Amino acid sequence: MTDTKPDRTAHGQDAALSSRDHAGSPERFGYSWTQFAELTPDQEEQFRRWTAPIDPDTGWKDALIVDAGCGAGRNSHWAMRYGARGGLAIDLDERSLELARRNLAMFPSMEVRPLSIYDLPPEPVFDIAFSLGVIHHLQDPDAAVRRMAAAVKPGGRVLIWVYGYENMQLYVFVLNPLRRLLFSRLPTPAIKWLAHIPAAVLWLGLRVVPVKLEYFKLLRGFSYAHIHHIILDQMLPRIAHYWKRSEVEALATQAGLTDLELVHVNGMSWACLGRTPG
Numbered sequence: 001m002t003d004t005k006p007d008r009t010a011h012g013q014d015a016a017l018s019s020r021d022h023a024g025s026p027e028r029f030g031y032s033w034t035q036f037a038e039l040t041p042d043q044e045e046q047f048r049r050w051t052a053p054i055d056p057d058t059g060w061k062d063a064l065i066v067d068a069g070c071g072a073g074r075n076s077h078w079a080m081r082y083g084a085r086g087g088l089a090i091d092l093d094e095r096s097l098e099l100a101r102r103n104l105a106m107f108p109s110m111e112v113r114p115l116s117i118y119d120l121p122p123e124p125v126f127d128i129a130f131s132l133g134v135i136h137h138l139q140d141p142d143a144a145v146r147r148m149a150a151a152v153k154p155g156g157r158v159l160i161w162v163y164g165y166e167n168m169q170l171y172v173f174v175l176n177p178l179r180r181l182l183f184s185r186l187p188t189p190a191i192k193w194l195a196h197i198p199a200a201v202l203w204l205g206l207r208v209v210p211v212k213l214e215y216f217k218l219l220r221g222f223s224y225a226h227i228h229h230i231i232l233d234q235m236l237p238r239i240a241h242y243w244k245r246s247e248v249e250a251l252a253t254q255a256g257l258t259d260l261e262l263v264h265v266n267g268m269s270w271a272c273l274g275r276t277p278g
Contacts, residue, residue, distance in 0.1 A: 021092055021116050023139035025237040029071065030093025031188040032236055036229035037072040037099040042222050047078040049218075050132045050161040052263040053273035060084045063127040068117045068148055069134030073100030079130075080107045087126060090115040120147040124276070127152070130159040133233075135251075136241040145255040154278020158257055164269045165244040167213065172242050175234070183235040191235050199228040215266035248272050 048056055061083035067076040070089035080086075086109025089100050100112045117131065118140070129148040135141045148158050165172060183191055206220045219227060234240075243251070245262060248270045252260055257274025265271050 020139050026092035028236040030095040033072040033096050043074045049265050052271050053261040056082050065128045066126045068131040070100050073103035075132050077103050117144040120151045122150045124153045128157045132161040135160050136162040137237045137239050149255045152276045156276050159273045161271045163242045165242045167268050168242050184238045195232040199231045203227050213267050215268045
């Protein structure tokens with residue numbers, strides 16, 4: 001595979017993150033992954049839903065992949081289990097990378113490397129580039145999706161999973177401002193303990209209140225630890241975009257992707273798959 005190691009000196013970054021990378025909260029998510037990094041059936045079910053436009057039985061077979069914002073490496077793990085032949089998993093926080101190396105240790109053809117999405121190589125190397133739960137936390141999501149598309153072979157596939165706006169108005173108008181103005185400014189250990197309050201309310205509520213939305217039906221089967229981690233992830237980041245279907249389509253088409261397929265995941269988020277021209 002083409003060497004894609006970033007030139008930190010050329011970018012003037014050396015050991016420090018660029019301001020654009022820092023705005024995406026990689027160190028806060030690095031802390032989050034240290035709290036809950038296990039591979040569980042819950043995560044596999046989430047992966048299958050987040051990547052719904054790709055057939056799990058055939059869509060990953062023999063693909064060279066890049067996982068843009070790999071976190072603890074879970075999503076790369078499942079892609080490899082479904083038949084991908086190898087590739088690259090990237091993130092910026094060393095804690096995330098160390099956990100990804102652990103979760104991908106059984107797949108030597110999957111390289112884990114410190115690299116920004118913005119610094120993905122412009123050479124079309126990969127068959128599939130995917131980013132799950134990352135693009136909506138970035139300062140420049142358009143640039144990130146363009147770099148993903150540039151790293152994929154002609155006719156290859158780019159998949160993103162992002163927060164939706166539809167059915168998320170409570171987050172957009174109430175919880176998102178609270179997160180931005182308060183939670184994102186607090187130390188991460190403090191947020192971890194504060195997250196137990198809404199996590200406990202949600203965990204108990206799911207057991208006594210009838211739910212109709214598919215997402216809450218899914219959460220009902222999750223452990224308390226997993227629900228707490230989901231709440232923690234909502235409270236940590238500095239940036240969180242909630243996009244309408246039309247905005248997700250625009251994000252993909254502006255990156256030059258065609259033949260778009262969108263799935264409204266759990267009625268609350270969007271999975272979008274597109275192909276590069278060729």
